[in-house]
Amino acid sequence: MSSDKTLWEYRLKPEDSGQKYLSILKHKFHFSLKVLQHLKLGERVWVDGRFTYLTARGKEGELLSIQLFSEEDSPIQGENLPLAILYEDEYLLAVNKPVGQVVHPNRRYPANTLGNAVIGYWQRKGEQRLYRPIHRIDRNTSGVVIIAKNQFAHQQLAYQLERGHIHKRYYGFVQGCLQQNNGTIDSPIGLAPHSFIKRQIQAEGEPARTDYRVICRYSEASLLEFILETGRTHQIRVHCEGIGHPLLGDDLYGGETSLINRQALHSAVYAFLHPVTGLPLVIRAPFPEDFKHLLKVLRKI
Template sequence: MNAHHTLWEYQLKAEDSGQKYLSILLHKFHFSLRLLQRLKQGERVWVNGNFTYLTARGKEGETLSIQLFSEEETNIPGENLPIDILYEDEYLLVVNKPVGQVVHPTHRYLTNTLGNAVVGYWERKGEPRLYRPIHRIDRNTSGVVIIAKNQFAHQQLAWQLERGHIQKRYFGFVEGVIPENEGIIDDAIGFAPDSFIKRQAQPDGQLARTHYRVLHRYPKATFLEFILETGRTHQIRVHCEGINHPLLGDDLYNGDTTLLSRQALHSSMYAFLHPATGLPMVIRAPFPEDLRNLIKSLNSENSPGK
């Protein structure tokens, strides 16, 4: 086996005896049929060090090995850009995305994106890979972004994300004082009329549910923690505007830009199961400097003489 590729291994247990390897990988470890087809064609499924067919049946104690695709060409040009790495292993790269950076190149943002930065980082390490972010956050939202380093990791995390098994927490500052200590915003979201960017709450939109908890109240603002059950585009921004407490700095959704020129929103924590080990992972991103300065400004509004 090629040492440059990631090797996934599993030792069969008693309940696996007599099961086809295909069934074990499909139902126990949620490998996709598409990935298994690629592995089959590349002869990348092994038992006790020898190639095997997926239709063969396993025995307790056998070591099932998968040689995962890691070295793959990408059409995203790498760039030597700063990258703040929160966690990395052979399956995952988790970064703290800065404000103003797009997660993935688009026709409007061809360079200086997180994708360009990550590909450039891998190129400098001699690890050509496809760029596979598990999720996206808005250009002017800072914080945690998870990137899979191979197709298996991407598929495993996407499976968790689709089923709501990944916990997502954000910090945000909204206009006005929210009296309730916690609450749930349960408004469906769709496109705003005549806009390809802006969203709005509408009854026939996609289900969207945001939990919030008050962390601190200022004279004219509230510091909140958000927990997302769903991951709709602009979800927190739309929901905050919908309860008449838009995020500070969010000019698209009628937020006050006096103290901040971007939405006061930070992707603070993601919790999930590691795609290979199944162990719980909790990744946190520290507060960016502009939000620390915002706190100072909000505190100063409450000082004597203000």
């Protein structure tokens, strides 16, 4: 068996006896068919140190081991860019994305993206990996971005994300003073007519639900905590516009730009279960400098 330390291991229990390893991995641990096919082709599954087929049947007490890591060449060009690492282990990388940086290279932004920075960081460490962000945040939203280091970790976190098991907390400054201390915005969101970017609340849109809590009120604005129950594009921005309190700096959705020159939104906390250990993991990103400056200004108004 490979000595690669990036292993997933499981000791079979009484209820696993007679079950195919394929069935255990698929139904008990939610391995995707794509990952299982990858494991099969790579011959990276062992029982008690000996190679086995996924169609073989297990026995109580056996140690099922899977090699998760394999080197993969990325099509993204690595660059030596600043990278604010919040957490890292063999399976995950969590970073604090700065304002103005795109998460993934595209035609409009082919370089200087978070993807270029991450690949460059790994290359300097002598590691070959694909860039697998679990989620994206807007170019002018700062904060937490989680990147999986292998296909299995990505699939496991995507499974949590799809089922609402990853808890995301944002902070943002909105115009005006909200009267309610907390509330829920439950309004579907769809693409605005004649636009490839802007979204709007519309009856035929996708379900979208945002919980909010007022942290502090100022004479011209309020600092809110947002918890997303869904993850639609521009969800917080659209919902804030919809209740008549757009995010400060968000000119696309009617926000005042005199105090900050980007939407005043920060991805502050991601809480989820580690894809391999299953233990709770909480990633926090501190406020960026423009948020700190905005706080000082609002306190003086």
